Amino acid sequence: MSFLALAPILAVVAGALxxxxxxxxxxxxxxxxxxxxxxxxxxxxxxxxxxSWNLELGYFAARLSLDPLALLLxxxxxxxxxxxxxxxxxYASRRDIALGQLCGxxxxxxxxxxxxxxxxxxxxxxxxLEVLSVASYALTGLRxxxxxxxxxxxxxFLMGSFAGAFFxxxxxxxxxxxxxMSLASGLSGGGVPSAxxxxxxxxxxxxxxxxxxxxxxxxxxxxxxxxxxGAPTPVAAFLTIAPKAAGLVVLLxxxxxxxxxxxxxxxxxGPVVSAAAVLTMFAGNLAALRQSSVKRLLAYSAIAHSxxxxxxxxxxxxxGLVFYLIAYLFxxxxxFAVLTALEGDDGGTATLDGLxxxxxxxxxxxxxxxxxxxxxxxxxxxxGFLAKFYVFSGAVAKGHVVLVVAAVLASLVSVAYxxxxxxxxYMKDAAADLTxxxxxxxxxxxxxxxxxxxxxxxxxxxxxxxxxxxxSSGLF
Amino acid sequence: xxxxxxxxxxxAVLFVLGVVAFFVKKDLLTQFMAVEVMxxxxxxxFLALTAGPGRANxxxxxxxxxxxxAAEAVVGLSVIVLVFRRRKSIRTDELRDLKx
Numbered sequence: 001m002s003f004l005a006l007a008p009i010l011a012v013v014a015g016a017l018x019x020x021x022x023x024x025x026x027x028x029x030x031x032x033x034x035x036x037x038x039x040x041x042x043x044x045x046x047x048x049x050x051x052s053w054n055l056e057l058g059y060f061a062a063r064l065s066l067d068p069l070a071l072l073l074x075x076x077x078x079x080x081x082x083x084x085x086x087x088x089x090x091y092a093s094r095r096d097i098a099l100g101q102l103c104g105x106x107x108x109x110x111x112x113x114x115x116x117x118x119x120x121x122x123x124x125x126x127x128x129l130e131v132l133s134v135a136s137y138a139l140t141g142l143r144x145x146x147x148x149x150x151x152x153x154x155x156x157f158l159m160g161s162f163a164g165a166f167f168x169x170x171x172x173x174x175x176x177x178x179x180x181m182s183l184a185s186g187l188s189g190g191g192v193p194s195a196x197x198x199x200x201x202x203x204x205x206x207x208x209x210x211x212x213x214x215x216x217x218x219x220x221x222x223x224x225x226x227x228x229x230g231a232p233t234p235v236a237a238f239l240t241i242a243p244k245a246a247g248l249v250v251l252l253x254x255x256x257x258x259x260x261x262x263x264x265x266x267x268x269x270g271p272v273v274s275a276a277a278v279l280t281m282f283a284g285n286l287a288a289l290r291q292s293s294v295k296r297l298l299a300y301s302a303i304a305h306s307x308x309x310x311x312x313x314x315x316x317x318x319x320g321l322v323f324y325l326i327a328y329l330f331x332x333x334x335x336f337a338v339l340t341a342l343e344g345d346d347g348g349t350a351t352l353d354g355l356x357x358x359x360x361x362x363x364x365x366x367x368x369x370x371x372x373x374x375x376x377x378x379x380x381x382x383x384g385f386l387a388k389f390y391v392f393s394g395a396v397a398k399g400h401v402v403l404v405v406a407a408v409l410a411s412l413v414s415v416a417y418x419x420x421x422x423x424x425x426y427m428k429d430a431a432a433d434l435t436x437x438x439x440x441x442x443x444x445x446x447x448x449x450x451x452x453x454x455x456x457x458x459x460x461x462x463x464x465x466x467x468x469x470x471x472s473s474g475l476f
Numbered sequence: 477x478x479x480x481x482x483x484x485x486x487x488a489v490l491f492v493l494g495v496v497a498f499f500v501k502k503d504l505l506t507q508f509m510a511v512e513v514m515x516x517x518x519x520x521x522f523l524a525l526t527a528g529p530g531r532a533n534x535x536x537x538x539x540x541x542x543x544x545x546a547a548e549a550v551v552g553l554s555v556i557v558l559v560f561r562r563r564k565s566i567r568t569d570e571l572r573d574l575k576x
Contacts, residue, residue, distance in 0.1 A: 123537055123540060127540060130544045130548065134551050136556075137552070141558055143559065147563065147573060148573050150555065151559065154555050154559045154571060158507055161508070161548050162514070165494070165515045165517075168515055168518030169517065171518070171537075172519075172521035175534065176484075176526050176534075226575070284496045295510065359507070430561065443510065
């Protein structure tokens with residue numbers, strides 16, 4: 001019980017309020033200032049996260065508890081938030097987006113994510129999820145002059161609130177029949193005689209379906225490609241990584257004990273999660289094969305990665321999941337950062353043909369994109385290879401052999417479209433002239449940091465692995 | 477006295493009606509209203525399943541859900557207004573710039 005447990009969330013919320021107020025009172029002049037305020041608040045949150053390591057802080061009778069899993073994920077969110085703000089600095093003014101609004105909404109979404117990963121109570125998870133969702137709808141629609149952006153926001157809002165209603169109804173059944181809002185004791189009976197047979201299981205099923213919606217797991221992924229494509233590119237980088245990470249951690253916290261205990265509950269939920277994982281991998285990868293827009297291709301690849309990550313959830317493999325999420329943060333944020341740089345001034349996103357000859361005209365940028373794509377495909381010696389290796393070998397150790405065979409097959413399919421992009425960049429002659437002469441140091445910094453992360457985690461993952469294992473002993 | 481279970485059945489029926497309306501209607505506002513029906517069915521289910529002494533938490537939870545629904549409505553309605561300004565229509569079958 002310590003007030004310090006709230007410090008990271010308070011820092012982020014304070015930053016959000018300050019950047020929104022600066023935007024409101026200074027208008028365009030306040031843009032740089034509000035971005036600075038946002039980054040400073042992220043640094044403060046980072047400081048409190050590092051400070052809380054191994055302290056096991058908790059608040060609200062431990063309904064909000066900063067265990068190592070929550071702290072690692074919070075660190076991921078803070079780094080991602082900083083990346084997105086740096087990517088937006090020049091992009092926002094080019095695309096007529098109010099930077100202060102973007103920073104404020106982004107920080108509010110980050111607060112929701114932090115609440116989600118650190119809570120042990122369903123109501124708090126729901127509130128965090130909704131804080132995240134409401135901020136994300138607004139973030140998606142920020143390019144007000146662009147019809148695609150508002151269309152994406154409308155679709156995201158409709159599907160998101162639809163999923164939210166399922167969450168509420170599931171919660172009602174779960175609470176009504178088990179009498180407990182705790183994540184851990186959902187299916188263990190709770191001591192109250194149940195009004196409905198198998199009531200908690202039905203409630204939990206509805207909640208898991210709602211979370212699948214938010215993570216973009218097939219068959220609930222239909223909204224995702226449209227939303228990721230229509231959203232402003234830095235926001236798309238955020239949406240493909242953050243809600244997925246938080247949702248998967250909640251799923252891990254709920255399902256790992258259920259699946260680990262065995263019995264009927266495991267016999268029901270285990271196959272469901274495995275089937276969803278396989279379906280997601282193939283739905284994402286097969287649809288990505290026939291895309292001509294690079295942004296949409298990456299959107300489908302993000303869906304496929306939800307499937308790989310679900311393998312870790314199905315195996316109850318917490319350390320594997322966290323390592324995969326950290327590797328995924330660097331490779332996906334990097335790919336979207338390069339995409340931000342490639343976007344033309346007219347607002348169109350890069351098509352596959354538009355990338356032709358990029359290897360000759362902008363060798364550094366092309367090389368970085370190639371590294372990110374190879375990592376997403378899972379080639380050694382990048383972080384993506386090790387992440388897949390740990391998750392898949394962890395799942396085999398738990399006996400999920402069929403699931404892993406399907407996952408390996410799906411990643412083989414994915415190699416086809418990742419390599420297609422690389423081939424177009426290096427082996428086709430330029431058809432149109434793609435000029436990237438802009439001076440955007442912040443964006444290059446993000447690209448550099450992501451390359452560094454991908455290569456460093458691929459070659460020397462030791463430090464991070466030690467940290468994850470140290471945190472995970474006795475936890476998951 | 478009406479048994480609490482009857483209210484739960486009513487809530488379940490309302491929820492299913494909301495789901496059906498969400499898929500049948502092709503209009504952003506009507507679909508949003510369907511979602512609101514589903515959310516309030518959830519609230520009713522909370523109260524119906526937790527009727528009885530010593531279960532007052534549920535009523536506090538319902539207040540939270542109402543607050544969340546209000547926040548969602550604010551953002552959602554502004555998004556719908558934004559779509560209408562761009563296209564002069566809020567029919568979902570005309571929202572198909574993004575596909576592939």
